[in-house]
Amino acid sequence: xxxxxxxxxxxxxxxxxxxxxxxxxxxxxxxxxxxxxxxxxxxxxxxxxxxxxxxxxxxxxxxxxxxxxxxxxxxxxxxxxxxxxxxxxxxxxxxxxxxxxxxxxxxxxxxxxxxxxxxxxxxxxxxxxxxxxxxxxxxxxxxxxxxxxxx
Numbered sequence: 030x031x032x033x034x035x036x037x038x039x040x041x042x043x044x045x046x047x048x049x050x051x052x053x054x055x056x057x058x059x060x061x062x063x064x065x066x067x068x069x070x071x072x073x074x075x076x077x078x079x080x081x082x083x084x085x086x087x088x089x090x091x092x093x094x095x096x097x098x099x100x101x102x103x104x105x106x107x108x109x110x111x112x113x114x115x116x117x118x119x120x121x122x123x124x125x126x127x128x129x130x131x132x133x134x135x136x137x138x139x140x141x142x143x144x145x146x147x148x149x150x151x152x153x154x155x156x157x158x159x160x161x162x163x164x165x166x167x168x169x170x171x172x173x174x175x176x177x178x179x180x
Contacts, residue, residue, distance in 0.1 A: 038098045039176040041167055043142045045091035053083040093140065095165050097176050102151070104140045104165050114163075115152030117177040119170035122146040134161050142166040149173050 057080025064075040096103040100111050120128060125148040129141060138160050145166040153160045167173050 037176060037179055038096075039173055040094065040096045040098070041169060041173075042094040043091060043140075043145055043166060043168075045087045046144050049087045049091075049144075050084075053080055053087055056080065056083045093142070095140065095167055095173065097173070100180075102163075102177070104138075104163060107138055107140070107163070109153070109155075109158075109163075111177070111180045113153060113155035113158065114177065115154040117152075117174045118150045119174045120148045120150055121170075125164075125166075128164055133164075136160055137162050137164055139164040140166055149177075151177060 057076045060079025061072040061076030063072075065072040093105045094103075097111070102109050102111060102114060125146060128148070128150060129139065133139075136159055141164065145168055147167060147170045149163075149165045149167055149170045151163040151165065153162055165173070
């Protein structure tokens with residue numbers, strides 16, 4: 030029974046890539062350099078504050094996730110019952126790029142992270158919901174599709 034429950038759940042955090050932390054460090058250094066002419070103490074404070082603020086932004090942006098549990102799909106701020114969802118399709122990098130650009134529907138819900146190249150398209154079958162589909166950035170599209178299809 031526990032194996033079935035585990036097989037029907039999915040959780041992924043769309044954390045920011047390591048390169049963003051390098052940019053955060055560089056922003057801190059630049060913030061310090063701006064105040065270096067004032068005095069070294071001001072430069073140190075500015076570097077720390079700038080790096081901390083940039084770090085908080087990186088953490089906040091990467092905190093979003095995709096989760097399937099207890100009969101619901103949670104993707105960022107969206108929470109839908111699995112009964113309101115139709116077919117799920119794994120998208121490779123090229124198909125994901127097309128669906129978020131030239132083939133996009135403005136009514137679709139998009140949990141989009143530019144640093145994640147693959148995604149899943151999930152059709153919304155609820156007649157009360159005007160959203161035609163969900164576009165979900167994910168690093169493991171095949172696993173998410175498998176969990177959504179297992180319901």
